[in-house]
Amino acid sequence: MNETRAPVVQFLDVALRLADGRPIVSGISFDVRPGEILVLLGRSGSGKTTTLKLINRLLLPSEGKVTVEGRSTVEWDPTKLRRRIGYVIQDIGLFPHFTVARNVAVVPTLEGWDERRKRERVRELLDLVALDPASFADRYPSQLSGGQKQRVGVARALAADPPLLLLDEPFGALDPLTRLELQRELKALQARLHKTLVFVTHDVREGLFLASRIALFREGALAFLGSPHEFLRSENPEARAFVKALKDTDTTANE
Amino acid sequence: MNLIDFLLRNRAEFITLTLQHLFLVGVSTGIALVVGVPLGILLTRRPRFSPSVLGLANIFQTIPSLALFGFLIPLPFIGGVGARTAIVALVLYALLPIIRNTYAGIQGIDPAVREAGRGMGMTDRQLLLMVEIPLAFGVILAGIRVATVIGVGVATIAAAIGAGGLGVFIFRGVAMVNNTLILAGAVPAALIALVADFLLGRLERHFAPARGQLAEVRAV
Ligand SMILES: Nc1ncnc2c1ncn2[C@@H]1O[C@H](COP(=O)(O)OP(=O)(O)OP(=O)(O)O)[C@@H](O)[C@H]1O
Ligand SMILES: [Mg+2]
Numbered sequence: 001m002n003e004t005r006a007p008v009v010q011f012l013d014v015a016l017r018l019a020d021g022r023p024i025v026s027g028i029s030f031d032v033r034p035g036e037i038l039v040l041l042g043r044s045g046s047g048k049t050t051t052l053k054l055i056n057r058l059l060l061p062s063e064g065k066v067t068v069e070g071r072s073t074v075e076w077d078p079t080k081l082r083r084r085i086g087y088v089i090q091d092i093g094l095f096p097h098f099t100v101a102r103n104v105a106v107v108p109t110l111e112g113w114d115e116r117r118k119r120e121r122v123r124e125l126l127d128l129v130a131l132d133p134a135s136f137a138d139r140y141p142s143q144l145s146g147g148q149k150q151r152v153g154v155a156r157a158l159a160a161d162p163p164l165l166l167l168d169e170p171f172g173a174l175d176p177l178t179r180l181e182l183q184r185e186l187k188a189l190q191a192r193l194h195k196t197l198v199f200v201t202h203d204v205r206e207g208l209f210l211a212s213r214i215a216l217f218r219e220g221a222l223a224f225l226g227s228p229h230e231f232l233r234s235e236n237p238e239a240r241a242f243v244k245a246l247k248d249t250d251t252t253a254n255e
Numbered sequence: 256m257n258l259i260d261f262l263l264r265n266r267a268e269f270i271t272l273t274l275q276h277l278f279l280v281g282v283s284t285g286i287a288l289v290v291g292v293p294l295g296i297l298l299t300r301r302p303r304f305s306p307s308v309l310g311l312a313n314i315f316q317t318i319p320s321l322a323l324f325g326f327l328i329p330l331p332f333i334g335g336v337g338a339r340t341a342i343v344a345l346v347l348y349a350l351l352p353i354i355r356n357t358y359a360g361i362q363g364i365d366p367a368v369r370e371a372g373r374g375m376g377m378t379d380r381q382l383l384l385m386v387e388i389p390l391a392f393g394v395i396l397a398g399i400r401v402a403t404v405i406g407v408g409v410a411t412i413a414a415a416i417g418a419g420g421l422g423v424f425i426f427r428g429v430a431m432v433n434n435t436l437i438l439a440g441a442v443p444a445a446l447i448a449l450v451a452d453f454l455l456g457r458l459e460r461h462f463a464p465a466r467g468q469l470a471e472v473r474a475v
Contacts (some may be wrong), residue, residue: 056374084378093371097389107375156375 007031007056008164008196014064016050024050025220028064032164035196037190039061039207041242044216048200049090051217054086055198061162068164075226083107086157090200094141094147100126100152101137107160125155128189130181146173151182161193168200183209204246209233216242258438265439273422273443275419279338280406280447283345287402291350292395295357296383305358305434312351320409323347324416341410341418348409349402360391393462400455407448 015026025047032038040048049246052061054066057073063113066073068081102109104125105118113121129151141149150173157165171179187210190197201207207214208228212254216224216231223238226230231239262269298305315323327334331342365385372382388395402452416420421440428436 058370058374079378080374082374085266087371087374089367089371089374091365091367091370093365093367093369093370093374095386095390096365097386104379106372110376178432 003171005034008034008066008069009198010065010067011051011054012065012067014054014061016054016068017062023220025054025119025217026063028222030215030222030225031139032196033212034195035190035195037187037199037210039080039211039214040198040200040217041202041204041207042215042223043202046217047220048202048217049168050220052087052198052200055164055166056082056087068176081110083160083185084162084164086160086162086165088150088153088167088170090159090172092153094149094152094156098139098152099129099138101133103152104159105156106156111160121159122155125158128158129155129183130178130185131155137148147178149176150174154182154186159187162195164196164198166198166200169202170199171201171206179206186210204242208246258435258442261435261439262443263443269384269424269443272419272421272423272440273447275338276386276410276421276444276447277405279345279410279413279418279420280342283398283410284349284403284406285344286342288348288355289429290346291295291353291398291402293345293358294350295354295395296361296387298354298358299361299387300379302362307322307450309351310359312354315347316351320344320348320412321415324412328416338413338418340416341413341420345406345409345413349406352401352405353395354398356394356401357391360394360398361387363394364390386438393459396455396462400452401458403455404448405453407444407451 009032011028011030012026016024019025028047028051030038044050050059054061054073055068057076057078060074068076071253073081089169095106098106101119101122104122105113106119108118111226122137123133126136131148131151136144136148136152141152144152150170152169154167157167171182174182183206186197189195197210199207199210201210208231211228211231213225213227214231215222216236218238224234224236226234232242232243234243294308297310308384318326324340327340327344328336368386368390369382372386377385410418410420411422411425413420414426421444424440425437426440428438428440429435
């Protein structure tokens, strides 16, 4: 139904090469449609993080073109572009000298929101990621567990209500129960607010649960792109390997 | 003759020399700060220049202080006999620890933190003022502390080129083979160094590690 609307992000035969010419990713072409959750799936080192960074201009393509809202990232002012895109980085990267509340409010601060509005927003977001504001707002990152830090990272990316969100393995450090809760919450949020999400994971189960479409990466190239339904039935060897791994863990657990 | 007696009896000269000493160290460390911190920040933006700049600063530091004072005397504008030459030499000594610590302090910040900042749309200036300088502040202060302590010591030699300071007592004592005189210069200089070290050290602990890492968790 969304196919007719212009893509939010578009990759046109994109390659990123190291100085010596070796490609990290190459021949990448895909669209991110408005309001969808595109899951980037792939083994470690397959180029998922690199692809995300090409979207918010932390990297510029060596070949081809990446466009956001119809404009090439080369032409975007990097600061303007990034303020429109929420970004949860794989290593979280909370500011250690800021409290949780100040960390969450970074982009609103950059955007010049007043204190009251920031405080309300912080409370709202901490509730959303299931951290009690009363007990967490004034803590420093060093006083949080790994999973709590990740949740603050997600809250921070959502703070200024960006239309596009890039999430790089945001739930990696969470226990399965909290993880499922946050996956549900994220999916509901996306449906409610019509956000566009690009979500990186190497967990097939998570990918299948969240995705409108899955983009499967293998050694810096796009091996498969399609719906979860198509993914489960794909003849692509890498896709089959992932599906098989999923089934194997299920069988082992049932024995 | 007892050291305290001597200082009391010559307290006018003692106070003058102490003030001269503090002036030499204060002005030179101040200049080194104004030059060194921005230079250190600049190096983090252009890291390929860091080996040559740090190398040069390092060379100044290895020149024996008396020789450096001597080299500077014949130079136009910055040379000559007196406080100006001494300050130039002291600045050259103070630069290395300040540049190096500014550079290392910023380079040492978790790359994920900087990437998060840039990824959220901070400009280079915002990243510097909101993230990098606050996080590197303790390390930069440590550099200032080292520079100050070195400066207090080296400034005693400034007396050799007529810049005054507590070195005047020391050189006079050496010439007259008078230990009390030597101590009258050396002990106060050492005390100044200790006090500066203590005060700047306290300031440093206040800022580093970054707040919150001093968590209320106590190991048993
Ligand atoms: N700056 C760099 N210089 C050289 N190689 C790099 C650089 N950045 C990434 N790579 C390489 O590019 C490949 C893709 O990296 P990328 O971070 O995109 O992987 P990923 O799919 O996100 O992996 P993971 O699931 O482990 O996070 C890896 O082999 C990595 O070693
Ligand atoms: Mg990655």
